[in-house]
Amino acid sequence: MSGRVDFPGANCPSHHVPLPTAGTTARDLVSSPPMLRRLTLPVVLMFTMCIAGFEAWHTERSTVVALATADTVASPSAATPLLSARRAPVWLQRPRADAALVSALDAVMAASPPDTCLVVRDNGRVLYSRNAILPLVPASTVKLLTAFAATEQLGRTATFDTLAVAGAAPQAGVVAGNLWVVGGGDPILSTKDYVDRFGQPQPFTNVAALVDRIVAAGVTQVLGDIIGDESRYDTRRYVSTWDPSFIAGNESGPLSALAMNDGFSVYPKSKFNSSATPATDPAQLAASVIRDQLVGRGIRVTGAARSGRAPATTVEVARVTANLGDIVIEMLGQSDNFTAESLTKELGFKVGGEGSTAAGVAATRDILAKAGLPLDNVSIVDGSGLDRSNRLTCTLLAAVLERLGAASDIAKALPVAGKSGTLAERFVGSAAAGRIRAKTGSLRNSRALAGFADAGAASDQRTLTFAYIANQTNLNIDANLKVQDQLGLGLVSYPQGTTLAQLAPQ
Known part of the structure; x- marks a missing residue:
């Protein structure tokens, strides 16, 4: 040769x-x-x-x-x-554009705490990398890993079914015995009034649809109890290593394979759940709501609402279904901790045969490893990012985002700057509005932002991938949000360089 x-x-x-x-x-x-x-x-x-x-x-x-x-x-x-x-301007622009971006991002890092990482890539090309493998508390950007693992393992068309079953098929409209409601792990099963409080459109599985289908099946009487079955997952309501203040502040409702309204039995009219009341028995709560709605539809129910396991052999009467895509949209858009932890238990159930947080976290790490993603210095403790023992790197977050791609369902589910989800009230009126799709992260002493930025003019637009995590004791939240604003503006302004017009005779 x-x-x-x-x-x-x-x-x-x-x-x-x-x-x-x-x-x-x-x-x-x-x-x-x-x-x-x-x-x-x-x-x-x-x-x-x-x-x-x-x-x-x-x-x-x-x-x-x-x-x-x-x-x-x-x-x-x-x-x-x-x-x-057409290739000439790109080559000529690149050195000046890269230098301008580096300068802007150096200013971002200078205004950030020492324990900060930032990685920016353009279709695999590293534009900026500082402290890329430094392990940091990532807050809710952990949900990106949960979404990736769930989509990889379960498939984008996976469904979560909530079933109404009986010991025998109804005869002449009569269920001769108990009617069980069997939870399939649907974390967005809700009543309409609960969802409407949040003020933003979001997907949910309306429990009224299950009642409608029971009625449509011809049921007129239930000669027994309405029983909620949550046996798909364990009954540990919270991650044991969470800060107790997160539980007291309702950062997540009590976890269950059959939970309605995030497991809250009483909730305020406002969108904040800090004053809500968690159910002591989420499955019984779901059974109670369904019983009340059945009675409201004219169905005679002779028994009470309670929780319990359905028999091994039953006959399906009705079902409602949620798809994984809608669940991921709700989780990422609203940064829903309850949904993220429920998906983690589902991963444990499907991969390890055990619907627990520990099994789910192990499954998530295994899925990431099999995908060839960089796990050095990474520690995953839960699926939501609430646990302060989680440690991620900007290298991992950027790699996950690049593997997904800006056109993926998960990318499309991310909040949009100035428009939706947890970014609805950020970047409003700036050049970054509508041009950044990213997962936010917020804990005491930790702030993060990771996602995609549509950079450049319409004639030369490209999508950058970025990951930013900042950690500091007593982190100044307002100041760091301004730094993230600066980051967003720097990203969308790229590239800034020489144009063909500057090469032509004047």
């Missing part, structure tokens, strides 16, 4: 027409004799295309190597021909 390496642009002409020297300026070229002036732009374009061809060849070659390393079988293809003049 020859040691010669051929690349686009290797045979570009280097004679016949004198090229501009290092000291030549655009003004010098414009003031040159007419013949040289006419030749200036073609020569400059030819010269830059040659170099751009080499740059493109080098980039494509690097991309192939990187993709092969990641076990990706798809071959990269160039949307624009390698020697197209």
